[in-house]
Amino acid sequence: MSDEIKHECGIALLRLRKPLQYYIDKYGTPLYAVNKMALLMNKQANRGQDGAGIANIKLHVPPGNRYISRYRSVESKPIEDIFEKVNKKFRKAEKEDPKQFKNAEWLQQHYGFTGEVWMGHLRYGTHGKNEIENCHPFLRQNNWKSRNLVVAGNFNMTNVDSLFDKLVSLGQHPKDKVDTVTVMEKIGHFLDEEVQRQFDHFKPLFPEDNKQLSTLIEGNIDLGRVLQRSCRDFDGGYTMCGMTGTGAAFVARDPAGIRPAYYYADDEVIVVASEKPAIKMSFNCDYSDIEEIKPGHAMVIDVSGEYRQEEFLEPLPKKSCSFERIYFSRASDPDIYHERKKLGKLVLPQILKEIDNDLANTVFSYIPNTAETAFFGLVEGLDEYLVKERKRHIREGLLFEEDLERLLSFRPRTEKLISKDVKLRTFITDDAHRDEMVSNVYETTFGVVKEHQDTIVLIDDSIVRGTTLERSILRMLDRLSPKKIVIVSSAPQIRYPDCYGIDMSKMKDFVAFRAVLKLLEENNREELLDETFAKCKDALENDFAHQQNFVKALYEPFTDEQISRKIAEIVTPKNCQAEISVIYQTVDGLHTACPGHSGDWYFTGDYPTPGGNKVVNQAFVNYMVGKGNERAYGAF
Template identity: 60%
Template sequence: MSDQIKHECGVAFIRLLKPLSYYQQKYGTSLYGLNKLYLLMEKQNNRGQDGAGVATIKLDVAPGNRYISRHRSMAKNAVADIFEYIQKKFADVQKEYPEEFHNADWLKEHVSFTGEVLLGHLRYGTHGKNSIENCHPFLRQNNWMTRNLMIAGNFNMTNTDELLQQLFELGQHPKEKLDTVTVLEKIGHFLDSEVQGLFDQYKREGLDDNVEITKLIANDLDVAKILKKSAKSWDGGYTIAGIFGHGDAFVMRDPAGIRPAFYYVNDEIVVAASERPAIQTAFNIPIGDIKEIKPGHALIIKKDGNISQKQFREPTEKKSCSFERIYFSRGSDASIYRERKQLGRLLCKQILDTVDHDLENTVFSYIPNTAEIAFYGMVEGVHKYIKCYQREQLLNRADKITDEELNRVLNIYPRVEKLAIKDVKLRTFITQDADRSEMVAHVYDTTYGIIKNDKDTLVVLDDSIVRGTTLKQSILKIIDRLGPKKIIVVSSAPQIRYPDCYGIDMSRMGEFVAFEAAISLLKDKGMEKVVHQVYQQCKDSADMPKEQVQNYVKAIYEPFTDEQISNKIAEIITPTNIKAEVQVIYQTLDNLHKACPDHLGDWYFSGNYPTPGGNKVVNKAFLNWMEGKNQRAYM
């Protein structure tokens, strides 16, 4: 992607179903769980590089001994930093107590992080604070083992204000207005209530032994009931993993399946993660053995090892995030790889029509690096067109083809080149705008001598265009130096028109070049009244219940075709003083859904939000833009 956008976040969960001694005997190490957690997190480091955290819980620890361990880091390589910290503990043990290093029971008793339940998290901060206190897992502590709670998640709630008010009404006083705090406290409140209710029940039944009661609570705690009560009012996209202090654990997914969640179970282990390839790689298992957690359901692992998947909210129409397929998730997932190639193939007709099928004078390339797979699909589509053209020319001619024409037809091929190469060594550390723009223009190197000056059309594929700033400031200037007659920028995603509020760092209207284009078109045509009408509608709806609110911002785009907006975007991103004509082509929504039929979440393109809170957020984002407030429209 030419304009980098950030993503929240990645989750890794492991529950060992056997004693640590089992893994020592079978795999030669008591650190089997930690080693696998490290792999799960490293294989998902694309999902968060602003921080990371790891937590573990030991089962059946005697009173007076620590059973919860947690370490978080904001280092540049946070995952490595965390595991170096953990590894040092075992290195010290190996040095001081070499005879005990392979004794799993001794390690569990004396060394932190030797737990059977493990939770990892990778964080991308959006507009919120970026400090160690904002890194997951979050911990809610209590002297009652069953009331301790840790959570880590990939989520955003659109209705944090409403959730905070509910906490106030329960008598709580949260210290921060963040969705992570509200989620933690909501689950914690109903965990406390469930524990207290069971305690009172056993007392009424005549049990006096509090130690025995605590064991019964751990056994009888209804995790699904707690989650059902906690999530009743949540509006957002989420995958949230949690562990109770005594060892019960869960991984829950929102009712629309917006955020991804995969899991694998055998007789030794339960594992869950945000991405399927991470599980495949870490455990060397076939793709068919990995399942998705169903929307509105939680994978629940009780302390005794019982595993179930239970519904906590009524599932809605599935709207899994299509941006996961286009950009965020690793392309090493088999289905994502196929879908990205299909996105490229489906662009071929638009591209070929735009270049008037002149393949002799067209060069195909892409903007590194995530567009590469879609580029392969696009090239395959061009090859397919060539084969059809050759067949038509050779089999369906009324006259005899000449040798010269035969050679010309048989020698048609797509001219495929890698022209833009990102210089990973270059850092644009200069802060003055004028100097910085000059430095940004050199972030990419180019391959010279490939383009026929003032004759070739250059087609460059990007996986999405958000702001268009990198295209304008660097990429288009650089490839213009190659001398093409025309540059066609192709996006394998549709036009990004609306903010996301479920976990992607796209929350301010002014950052979308498609929005800028629509506003410019309204001004060009003397239709500024539309902007003011939308503003008034958004203001009038600000205090309405979210269930009654519509997405009024759609009216900004309604007067124009996709092509008109694309042409205006081309004007906006074209730098001054370049020679080549610039044109922009976007994927259509219909083709996006054809390529990704199981991931129909497209609200950033269509404005059709899967939860009521989404409409509140988009209208608030428009209000912020109109009022000059450079802030996101949700907490």
Template identity: 60%
Template structure:
């Protein structure tokens, strides 16, 4: 993606089902769980670079012993920093008493982070403050083991105000207005409730307090706690939780917006945001990794029992298509195939745009995440070439000269790597005043490939959000190669609407497609459309979220996608560009064809999977119209 955007976080979870001595004997180390957690987090490094954290729980510890450990970091390489901190706890032991590294019972009693339940989190900050307090996991502490709660997640809730009000009504007073706090406290409240109800029940039955403690631990109904907690949540979420006694869960929103995968056998239960991370870390096959069902939670009891329990009625599955286009690693075989198909489905539209003139067209891509879609696009062009050659040979071979036959058989797409990304330049760490200058140098190019003022350059990007990097860097750079025409192709449709489920795309003014529609309305004297939409959006904010519709769709309604694409091409073309510039976008129909299991397309279509999404998009428009740069949820 040429535009840098921050996005979804990543979760990692491991439950060891055997005693620690088992892993020491089989794998030669008592640190098996920690080593695997490190690998699971590093393999999801793409999902968060603003911070990370881990937490572990030791099972069946004696009273007075520390059984929960947590460490968080905001270092530039947070995952490595965390595990270096953990590793340092073993340095003296390894140097002075190495035999103790084989004694799992001693290690568990004396060294933190040696536990059977492990959780990891990688964070991308969206709008929240970027401080250590905002890094997951979050911990809710209590002297009762079964009232302790640790959570980490990949989530955003659209109705934080509503959830906060519910906490006030329960008698709580949260310390800040944040969805992480509200989720933690909501689950924590019903965890407390469950504890109290069980305590009262067992007390009536005549059990003493020590016996009650053990019975509560055995009979906590995690599914019921989650049902009561999540009843009014509106958002996308994959949330991992651990109770102090060792009960744990991974829950997924009813529309399956956020991803969550798991695997278990007689040794382990593991879960993560990405399937390839599980495959690599535990050497397991694609077919053995399952998705957590939408509206369900994978629950692992302290005794090792594993179940999938429904906590909310699943809705239509609208999993995030942006996961497939950009966010998730392309090493997932399904995602790899889908990205290739996204590129392949664009090939006909591209061929039409270059008038099928392959001799004078160079195909390239904007690194690094568009590469797989580029392979698919080239496949599509090659399929055209084969059809063309076959047609000529079947119907005109008698009239072909040797020279024409040679030219026909040599026909192939000209594929080159022209844009080169300088990974050392990280523009997001500079101030806004410096950003434009820095963006211009993020990419470089390969000179001498283009025939001056003769070739058309087709450059594939996986998506276009703001168009800033295209305007300030890429188009300027490739125009120096003197192509006749530059065609920028997006494997995603036009991004028209904000996200509110975990991606840092919540302000209307960020989107070049929105800017294009506003400019078109202005140029054609249709300002009243903007005013009418503003009035409707403003009025809708007084309604319950369930009654709100997306009025911002009316901004785009007067124009065809092609008209908006043409205006986008004008917007992203820098002054002084010699080559003509065209922009081609994926269609919604092709997106759904390529990603049939992940039809969540609200950024493109405005069709939000939860009622809160419509409220957010209308609020985002109101904010834009009023010059308010705040997020809309």
């Protein structure tokens, strides 16, 4: 999207199902798992450029040997930084003893990152400083292997305060009130209780043999039970990975399926990732072999390498994030590719109406590159429309030969009007000249638009704030001297904050919200702001804000078209010569294009969890009392 927003993190989990020596013998290198993890994370690098981290656990190493390794990085290229450090270890091992370099037992005794269980995380920090302490995986250590816990996830919780209070009531003293800490400590608490439960069960059987007792405990820990007890109070969107010190692992998905999680398994590996293309490219499997972890279920992997999906919370109606389909996930996923094309095709009727069907004097283009697939769908829709028009004219039989030739040879005019100059950076300039520099980050193609005659139709993934349109894109397009510029969003109007992972938490940031404020003012309906504020404040003070989204009332007096026209006025730059129009995808169109992914709360205000309602009400109160820059839910 032209308005850059930070978004959901990415996860990767890899379990080798055979001893390390098997992979050394078969693939000729002890770096099989390292290379696969590097590929899994690089193929999801779009999901986290603020930081990255990996953790690794060795199975069955004797006491006295390290069995958990972890690296995290917030360097400019964190994935590259991490795996360069890991590879440095292996280069050192090969140099130290070339003969032993392919001996798994020797490697695991002397070097880290030689274990069979791997976890990776890519961080896009929605809030909080970009420091190493904020990077996953997080580690909860204990001298009992079974009590060690490594956690990473793609999640945001709406109820961090209540989760923190719950930990305190359990007798803990959490070091910070952030969802990553509260999640890890809550799971850790119930993991401790599960270990104690197994200890109490087996101790009478082996009163004098604590070593065998530990082995029994490690093999019988019920991770499903741990998740049932620890996650029942969670309100948010999440895909959480966990590994115990024994090498058991899990990937848990929230009951509404908000955050994505996919897995693949064969005789050699079990792998979980946030996106299917990462698994496909890393293991050369068929897409049909990659399955989705069901909402409210966890992929549980035993110490033995056996796996199963286990329900730990009752699933809710599935509301998987539609922004994954519109923008975040890679379009190389065949399902997402076709969905994005359909999103582009479905806005065509609105476009034709806006340009009075004058295709001869219309130039179609797109920005940014992620909108290219929707653009292909739009062009495909234009081709289908022209086929129908040709048939209609031929059936009417009122064409001269030259008219028929013109009709049959006509093609829509598609051009690359704007491209980004990746070499130009803007952070070094002062605020007074920043807009001018931002506009020069893009390059404009001259000589293809007929001045004062053509209409430009430019499709974008979505329009969040509208600032990039106003400050750069529309100014550049206006230099081409078109008669009219039509900006098309393949997503509906973003009206409400997200609280499940996307960096969209402040009401004042949304150009649709600013448009409604102007409409309320122009129509003498500003009392609706005070009425809504009173309802939100009362609901928050009396603990029923989770029951209803009161902010919806602000949008109800106006049609989508009225809001779109006002948005067009807001984003029109000063002294712009061309007429500006803005078109949005409809919510019905979104559901038609992405039928299996109905999470649409940022467009409709229909939140999948009670915490979402509380967040939107709090966000509006923050705006009204002058705290619009504050986040409406717990820290990340």
